[in-house]
Amino acid sequence: MFKKVLIANRGEIAVRIAQTLQEMSIAVVAVFSDVDRDSPHVSRADEAYHLDGIAPSETYLDAHKIVEAAKHHKVDAIHPGYGFLSENAAFAHLCADEGITFIGPSPKVISAMGDKIVAKQTLETAGVPLVPGWSSDDANLSDIRKAADRIGYPVLLKAAAGGGGKGMRIVEAASDIEGALGAAQREANSAFGDARVFVEKYIARPRHIEFQIFGDHHGNVVHLFERECSIQRRYQKIIEETPAPNFPDSLRQKMGESAVAAAKAINYTGAGTVEFLVDEHGHFYFLEVNTRLQVEHPITEAVVDQDLVRTQVLVAAGEPLPFTQDQLRQTGHALEARIYAEDPARGFLPSTGLIDRYHQPHGRWIRVDSGVRSGSLVTVHYDPMLAKLITWGDSRDESICRMQWALQRYVVLGVTTNIEFLARVIDHPNFANGDLHTHFLDDNDLSASKSGNVPDEAFIIAALTMKRRAASRSRTSGDDESRPVYSDTPWQSSGRWRNT
Amino acid sequence: MFRIALQTQDARDPVEVSVERTGAADNNIHHAHVNGRHAEVEVHQLGDGEGWLRIGGKVLPYIASECNDALHVWIKGRIYTISVVDRKPRRATGEATDAARSTINAPMPGTVLQVKVEVDDTFEAHQPLIVMESMKMEMTLSAPHAGVVKSINCKEGQLVEMNAILARLDKKRNGESLDS
Numbered sequence: 001m002f003k004k005v006l007i008a009n010r011g012e013i014a015v016r017i018a019q020t021l022q023e024m025s026i027a028v029v030a031v032f033s034d035v036d037r038d039s040p041h042v043s044r045a046d047e048a049y050h051l052d053g054i055a056p057s058e059t060y061l062d063a064h065k066i067v068e069a070a071k072h073h074k075v076d077a078i079h080p081g082y083g084f085l086s087e088n089a090a091f092a093h094l095c096a097d098e099g100i101t102f103i104g105p106s107p108k109v110i111s112a113m114g115d116k117i118v119a120k121q122t123l124e125t126a127g128v129p130l131v132p133g134w135s136s137d138d139a140n141l142s143d144i145r146k147a148a149d150r151i152g153y154p155v156l157l158k159a160a161a162g163g164g165g166k167g168m169r170i171v172e173a174a175s176d177i178e179g180a181l182g183a184a185q186r187e188a189n190s191a192f193g194d195a196r197v198f199v200e201k202y203i204a205r206p207r208h209i210e211f212q213i214f215g216d217h218h219g220n221v222v223h224l225f226e227r228e229c230s231i232q233r234r235y236q237k238i239i240e241e242t243p244a245p246n247f248p249d250s251l252r253q254k255m256g257e258s259a260v261a262a263a264k265a266i267n268y269t270g271a272g273t274v275e276f277l278v279d280e281h282g283h284f285y286f287l288e289v290n291t292r293l294q295v296e297h298p299i300t301e302a303v304v305d306q307d308l309v310r311t312q313v314l315v316a317a318g319e320p321l322p323f324t325q326d327q328l329r330q331t332g333h334a335l336e337a338r339i340y341a342e343d344p345a346r347g348f349l350p351s352t353g354l355i356d357r358y359h360q361p362h363g364r365w366i367r368v369d370s371g372v373r374s375g376s377l378v379t380v381h382y383d384p385m386l387a388k389l390i391t392w393g394d395s396r397d398e399s400i401c402r403m404q405w406a407l408q409r410y411v412v413l414g415v416t417t418n419i420e421f422l423a424r425v426i427d428h429p430n431f432a433n434g435d436l437h438t439h440f441l442d443d444n445d446l447s448a449s450k451s452g453n454v455p456d457e458a459f460i461i462a463a464l465t466m467k468r469r470a471a472s473r474s475r476t477s478g479d480d481e482s483r484p485v486y487s488d489t490p491w492q493s494s495g496r497w498r499n500t
Numbered sequence: 501m502f503r504i505a506l507q508t509q510d511a512r513d514p515v516e517v518s519v520e521r522t523g524a525a526d527n528n529i530h531h532a533h534v535n536g537r538h539a540e541v542e543v544h545q546l547g548d549g550e551g552w553l554r555i556g557g558k559v560l561p562y563i564a565s566e567c568n569d570a571l572h573v574w575i576k577g578r579i580y581t582i583s584v585v586d587r588k589p590r591r592a593t594g595e596a597t598d599a600a601r602s603t604i605n606a607p608m609p610g611t612v613l614q615v616k617v618e619v620d621d622t623f624e625a626h627q628p629l630i631v632m633e634s635m636k637m638e639m640t641l642s643a644p645h646a647g648v649v650k651s652i653n654c655k656e657g658q659l660v661e662m663n664a665i666l667a668r669l670d671k672k673r674n675g676e677s678l679d680s
Contacts, residue, residue: 349608350634352661356565357549357574380609380634380659408577413565423577454508456534457553457560458573458580460541463517463532465549465564465571466584467502 001317002026002076002101007041008066009081011371012387013295014041017079020309022046029075031066033059035381040373047073054381060084063091070100077101077316079309083383086292087114103316105215105270105291112266113289123286126265128258131277131285135160135198144199145177151201157181159188160196167191170202205437206277208232209244209284211259212300212308215268216315222325223256223263224300224308227273230436231425233348238418238441239425240296241335242303245396245434251282260325262289271297271312295338295388298367302334302392333396335403337422339370339387339410341378344421345448350384353377356414361406365392365399378415386417396434400426421446505585509570514585601650604641604667606660610634615656617667621649630654630666647671 005021006029007014018028018041030045034054042048049069051059059065061084070078078095080086086104089111095102104110113119124130134147148155148171157180159167167188169180181197189195212224228244229237243252259274266289273294275287297308306323314322342348355376360368370387372378378386389406393399407423424446425431431440501520508515518533519541530541542554549564563574570583614631617623623643630641650668654660 346608352609354567356567356572357563359563380611410577411563411574413563413572413574413579414567420578454580454582455575456532456537456539457555457562457575458582459506459515459517459534460519460532460539460553461562461564461573461575462506462571462582463502463504463519464530464543464545465566465573466504467519468545470502 002313004029004073004075005077005079005103005313006031006066006070006073006075007045007079007081008060008085009079009083010036010039010041010060010382012369012385013081013083013293013371015044015371016369017081017309018044020307021079021313024310024313026313029070029073031060031069033381035377035379039376040371049073056084056382063088063094067091067094067098067100070095071098075100077103077313079103079312080292082292082295087290089114101316103270103312105268105272109266109268110291113291116288119289120286122266123262123289126261128262128274128286129284131201131203133198133200135196137196139197141178141181144181144197145174147199148177149174151199154202154204156200156202157184157197158200159184159192159194160198161188161192161194167197203277203279203285205280205439206230207244207437208237208275208287209247209255209278210273210275210290210294211256212294212297213259213263213268213272213274214308214311214315214321215263215270215272216321217269217318218320220321220324221260221263221268222321222323222328223259224304224306224328225330226252226255227294227296227299228436229296230438231431231440232438233441237296238338238340239336239422240299241333241396241399242299243330243333245436248282251278251284255284258284258286262286270315271308295385296336298369298388298390299334299336302367302390303330303332304328305331332392332394333399334390334392335399335426336388336390337403337407337426338385338418339389339412339422340418341384341386341415342418343416344418348418350380351378351416352380353415355386355412357411358413359409359411360387361389361409363402363406365402366390366406367392386412386415397432400432420448424448506582507585509581509583600671602644602647602669602671603665604629604643604669606632606662606664606666607639607641608632608634609662610639610660612654612656612658612660612666613638615652615654615667617649617652619649619652623647623649632660641666643669645669645671 004027007017021028027046030042030048031051032042033051051065053059078100085091087110089107092102092107092110120130132151154170154172157169167184169184171177171180184197185195188197208229209226211226215221226244227240227242229240231239262274271293273290276284277287278284301308341351343351355372358374367390368387372386391399391402391406393402403426407419410419428444430444501518503518505514506517515535520531522529522531528543530543532539532541539555545551552561560575565572570581573580610632613633617629625643625646627643628640629643632639648670650670652667654666
């Protein structure tokens with residue numbers, strides 16, 4: 001087993017990985033940029049080394065600097081976390097060349113799955129369903145019409161060179177296709193200088209459902225069930241859960257088999273995620289493979305009662321998977337809400353500054369993976385996600401109630417967060433009903449209640465605070481009252497569950 | 501008796517608040533008045549800005565913190581922003597009045613992409629002056645009125661915090677005030 005592992009990341013994920021490594025008696029090496037010197041991910045490590053600079057490109061994304069540090073401090077393996085270098089095949093190669101184990105799949109798999117076209121072709125060969133579509137370099141109206149008839153309406157016309165919705169048209173019926181094609185081609189031509197358009201099945205209210213997969217170096221591949229990740233804002237997931245609500249067992253089994261077939265087709269090793277779109281009729285279509293640990297992995301850990309980081313380390317060290325498919329069961333239900341430093345009242349603009357007060361909720365069925373504490377500075381340089389709040393319950397209703405309780409007791413003052421917005425999503429009747437799809441946040445009214453009335457209590461507290469301040473200013477001696485009751489020490493905050 | 505005038509974030513009418521401890525010094529019951537409404541409040545302070553209130557049997561944990569010139573009061577899942585009404589009379593400075601001046605402030609933390617004007621340039625109302633980027637979102641900051649650029653307080657490529665002053669503007673042109 002490894003003696004020393006470097007975590008090439010920061011924030012909550014670096015803190016979370018460090019804990020598992022230390023539990024496995026592996027020494028943790030952290031790296032940090034100029035502005036992260038005081039960060040929790042540094043103080044929780046056994047050793048920490050400075051990466052000169054601030055920008056990700058000169059710090060957490062600088063493969064050479066990180067491998068140099070790893071060599072110099074005699075590290076056996078590197079855990080890349082998610083983001084940064086986690087899906088960088090060249091980095092994985094560099095590690096291998098220097099005799100350092102990269103905790104993740106092979107460089108070959110990373111680069112194949114990183115190329116969306118290669119990934120789709122590979123998975124189609126393995127029998128994984130793709131969104132039905134048709135393209136050709138010199139498609140004319142009658143070709144497109146034939147393809148649309150075959151796929152079935154509604155269809156989506158998309159610019160081949162596309163992006164940002166330009167050159168995109170939803171076509172409801174065959175009679176509309178001629179006009180829509182002309183418009184899409186003109187728009188594509190003026191936006192990209194390329195009039196090529198292809199046709200794809202339009203999925204009206206898709207759900208984003210992904211499967212956690214795991215492979216080892218002994219030919220074993222399993223899936224650890226699904227995660228429902230439909231609550232997204234601009235393709236950014238904010239709430240995830242497992243098991244997916246209103247999701248029949250037969251579909252779970254079919255999609256799980258499909259995910260395992262995909263993983264086997266590419267000799268997948270380590271942790272990965274196969275993402276699918278699911279339409280209203282229960283048809284599912286492959287989206288992409290993420291060749292790393294996902295942000296939302298804790299909900300899977302909660303319902304299958306496994307530590308996925310530990311499993312990653314075991315697999316990277318050459319050991320077989322510690323479980324078989326038959327041994328894996330979903331127990332209860334878990335939810336995750338992502339705490340972002342952003343202001344929902346101002347179009348979700350990122351907010352920065354000093355976190356003056358930070359108190360996270362505690363409880364036997366509550367887990368918080370956090371990368372900040374009171375006094376942390378939130379800057380524009382890195383991802384605005386501060387922490388993840390995860391709750392577990394026997395049933396979906398129970399984990400929702402726990403999430404409501406926990407969000408109400410999550411305090412971040414000094415930097416605006418999305419905590420109240422998350423509570424409004426969780427409280428929404430359509431969320432309770434499990435009526436989920438990727439347009440959920442656009443289709444439901446989640447604005448703060450119009451009566452932005454401030455209750456009298458708030459004014460009383462403000463007056464008491466000002467009174468106390470005036471009194472302590474007039475006193476020469478300091479404040480003799482004790483410090484807060486809450487605390488954010490690691491021992492209280494990071495308890496994981498044990499399911500009975 | 502401690503009296504204070506407070507206001508909410510949208511700075512509507514000031515709210516008059518008074519708090520007074522009743523009876524003995526070790527008593528934590530206060531009489532509170534908010535715009536004339538009275539409440540008897542049991543105050544439990546646990547530390548700097550933290551504690552709980554008991555009002556008519558209702559228990560309300562709170563945490564208050566002062567930052568960015570306002571008090572942020574968290575009560576059970578909601579945050580309220582409250583500031584103290586400043587009653588000091590404004591001192592005359594002899595400089596141009598506020599009405600003749602304005603600033604362009606960063607609406608979000610981010611990077612200055614482009615500064616489209618220079619000092620002493622004149623501009624029309626709504627003319628784009630500065631382009632910013634934050635989290636891959638681009639935003640054009642336009643002139644709130646016609647006028648003259650007094651100073652530029654940022655550089656292209658510079659990282660700026662929210663509300664940073666990027667430029668100062670004068671509402672006059674050709675030496676004459678547009679307000680007069």
